[in-house]
Amino acid sequence: MPKSVFSLFMLLAAFLLFSCGEGEEAVKVSLDKRQEISFRPQLPAITYAYLPQYSNTESFQRHHRLVEYLAEQTGLPMRQVFPDTFTHHISMFGQGKIDISFSNPFIYVKLANRFGAKAMARIIEEDGRAEFRGQIIARKDNEAIQSIKDCRGKSWVAVDPSSAGGYLFPLGHFVDNGLNLRDFKEVVFAGGRQENVILGVYAGLHDLGSIREGSLKVVENKIDINQIKVVASSRSYPGWVYAYSPRMPQEAADKIRAALLKLDYQHNPRHRAILDAAKFIGFVPSDDRDFDPVRELSKKVGLDLE
Structure with missing residues (x-):
């Protein structure tokens, strides 16, 4: 018997020896009874x-x-x-x-x-x-931003390019006040999440943010929202x-x-x-x-x- 085969045989014998302790009987497993597990698709809804x-x-x-x-x-x-x-x-x-x-x-x-x-x-x-409005927010201690005119040249974080209160309405308000996209240092988006805009402004990652009115309540248990100020609000839509x-x-x-x-x-x-x-x-x-x-x-x- 080749040495490698003999070693494998001894390893299997040792495994069986230790698997079945003294007084224990080996459990016979039958493969005759099997149950098919089927995937249940979701019902139409x-x-x-x-x-x-x-x-x-x-x-x-x-x-x-x-x-x-x-x-x-x-x-x-x-x-x-x-x-x-x-x-x-x-x-x-x-x-x-x-x-x-x-x-x-x-x-x-x-x-x-x-x-x-x-x-x-x-x-x-x-x-x-x-109806509802968009809001432009900044940190309360950001003295460089006191009015919408002060947003020029600053970093702006918005919710998403398709967000109404978190982008479109504030953008319209900026345009009405003489600011266009090229007037900002940068415009970045927060993956469609209102919370991310607020937290980004709170953490000082961006100078200002735009959210839909009422969104500050969503994070009031996570941060001190009194540290956030509303710089301006859009008209209602x-x-x-x-x-x-x-x-x-x-x-x-x-x-x-x-x-x-x-x-x-x-x-x-x-x-x-x-x-x-x-x-x-x-x-x-x-x-x-x-x-x-x-x-x-x-x-x-x-x-x-x-």
């Missing part, structure tokens, strides 16, 4: 996506109660999906992977122009308006919008719209809990014409809607 301006965890916490409510009210199976970026949200909608889009008005206009998205309802913000894919049956879209408009913040405690989690207080009916001011602003600042 209407997909609901919240434009990822915050983390997926934040998006889920804000909207899972609302998704459950819509499924219950309409009798339609619904599932929340989570695009990674603003661009991913747009592409998923175009590919038919998002049926219901909750997005800022700038993204909505892109979805409508490119893929025929149809507006169904706008949210009513916590301040009672169906039509608020965040629910839109549906042209692939969706009209009957299903009508059921979802009716369920949204049925939510009663004032008189129904369960509805209040759903809306409190989502950070708005109700809905108003909406259609495509509501967003013409966003189209006009985009044209003025030279941003592409196609």
Whole structure:
């Protein structure tokens, strides 16, 4: 017997010897009974996506109660999906992977122009308006920035090129005050996250940032937001919008719209809990014409809607 084979034989014998201790019987394993493990694909459902301006965890916490409510009210199976970026949200909608889009008005206009998205309802913000603004922020101790004019030549961090409150609205405000993109030291984007803009300004990585109004509350448990000042705010524009894919049956879209408009913040405690989690207080009916001011602003600042 070759030496290598003998060594292998002795190694196996030692393994068996130590595996079966004194008084122990070897366990016989039968391969006659086997169970096939099959992959279970997700059942068909209407997909609901919240434009990822915050983390997926934040998006889920804000909207899972609302998704459950819509499924219950309409009798339609619904599932929340989570695009990674603003661009991913747009592409998923175009590919038919998002049926219901909750997005800022700038993204909505892109979805409508490119893929025929149809507006169904706008949210009513916590301040009672169906509109919102962008804000330009800086550190409170940054004495070099006291007004919008002082932003010239500074480093600007924005949310995303497709962010409304976090980029488009502040850019329009800068243009109205005589500042164009070339007037900044740099313009960088924070991966579509409002939190990243605020934290970048707070840490001194950038001189100023642009966010949607109300976003400072999201990080109030992480940083001292009293160290952040609002340098300026844009004018108000039509608020965040629910839109549906042209692939969706009209009957299903009508059921979802009716369920949204049925939510009663004032008189129904369960509805209040759903809306409190989502950070708005109700809905108003909406259609495509509501967003013409966003189209006009985009044209003025030279941003592409196609």
